[in-house]
Amino acid sequence: MNPGMPQKLSLPGVKQVVAVASGKGGVGKSTVAANLAMALHMSGKSVGLMDADIYGPSVPIMFGLGKVDQNTTPFPIEKFGIRLMSMGFLIGTEQAMIWRGPKVAQAVQSFLAQIDWGTLDYLIIDLPPGTGDAQLTLSQSAPLTGAVIVTTPGEVSLIDARKGVKMFREVRVPILGIVENMSYFTDAAGTKTPIFGVGGGMKLALESNAPFLGELPIDPRVAQCGDAGEPMVRKYPDAPIAKSYVALAAAVDAAATAANASGLPAVEL
Ligand SMILES: Nc1ncnc2c1ncn2[C@@H]1O[C@H](COP(=O)(O)OP(=O)(O)OP(=O)(O)O)[C@@H](O)[C@H]1O
Ligand SMILES: [Mg+2]
Secondary structure: OOOOOOOOOOOOOEEEEEEEEOOOOOOOHHHHHHHHHHHHHHOOOOEEEEEOOOOOOOHHHHOOOOOOOOOOOOOOEEEOOEEEEOHHHHHHHHHHHHOOHHHHHHHHHHHHHOOOOOOEEEEEEEOOOOOOHHHHHHHHHOOOOEEEEEEOOOHHHHHHHHHHHHHHHHOOOOEEEEEEEEEEEEOOOOOEEOOOOOOHHHHHHHHHOOOEEEEEEEOHHHHHHHHHOOOHHHHOOOOHHHHHHHHHHHHHHHHHHHHHHOOOOOOOO
């Protein structure tokens, strides 16, 4: 083990720990994480969602929650059947912006070590954008089954998503697959228009030798649902993107189960 490496924490009650990541900001990681967690729950799994974005927590807003009284509220907080933890519950979404590096790493570690997650089939971790210390610490200290990398179809997003893949590979966390978000918009006549480019997700999957988990369309209701505090897959289960989230959950479940069964050490350097 590397002397400088953060200690790997164990979560004995949690079967699979899956990080949702991308080197790139704003590609829809948090939205994918929330809907993936929700879709896994809707398929009968017990699920937790940990918001590792300490500077810009989005889980509270996406689940219609805010800052709570830590003295009287037990964590994680349960909403729609999912166990949630976020810095936004502790200090609000605005104040989180002023925190500094080491404190951030500590906060993420304490979410893993001190929160009683109980027994879970899945703990989904929503990572902040970038491939810096916060992401690295988490990838090394959380007992990750694997990572799902989110990208948008265009070349600019790919450059950063590639860095995300590289980071996980360096710490030997399996890439469960690549998901392409905001792939196309379908108009009222049924015509699909790719707004942000074509084929980036598949390209990244091929060059990284990782499974391609699928495309998620652009749907303005996704953003509305995020702001209104109820994940799209729960609010509009019949929408095409909701079906894509359900398919994504099944693909992630299959990939995570296979990764766990292969017995690969997640982080043994
Ligand atoms: N498929 C989609 N269709 C329409 N809007 C979407 C879709 N996916 C995400 N969005 C919207 O795009 C915005 C960015 O998404 P989100 O916050 O999930 O990205 P992120 O990668 O987590 O960002 P950050 O890097 O800041 O953490 C949000 O307003 C979200 O509602
Ligand atoms: Mg986010």
